[in-house]
Amino acid sequence: MERIPVLRMGSLLLITIQVDMHDKLALQLQDDVTERISELGSTGVLIDISSLEIVDSFIGRMLANIAAMSRVLGADTVVVGMQPAVAITLVELGMSLPGVRTALSVEAGMELLFGAVAGTQSGLGDEQSHA
8 A cells, every 4th residue: 555654853753745645545644643653752743745736625634634633642733835726725625724733844844843842841832822
C-alpha cells in the first residue's frame, strides 16, 4: 500500500505530501501520524502541502481531523505551503479547517510549532498568541 512518509525531526513530525491525495491515502496518513505521535511522544506536526494543487472537502476534513487527533495526543499541528488556488477552493467549499493553524513556509511553520512548545513548557499553552 502506498504511504506518505512521516519523518521525525527531534520532537516534531514532518510530513511532506508530494503525491495526489486520494481517500485511502489520507486515511492511512491519519493513522500513521497518530501512531507516530503516540509512539514517539511528538509535540508538533508540520504538514507541507505545497505540492498539492487540489484539496477537496474530504482531504480538508482529513487535515482537520489529523490536527484534532494530534491535539488530543498532545501535539500541535501546522499546515504549510498552501497554494492560493487551494485556499480559494477551501473557502468556496465553506471549509474553515477548525483547529488547523497555517503558515506560508516550512520555516514559519517551524517557528509556530517551536513557539507553541515553548508556550506549553512555560505554562502559557493555548493562551499564547501567534501573529
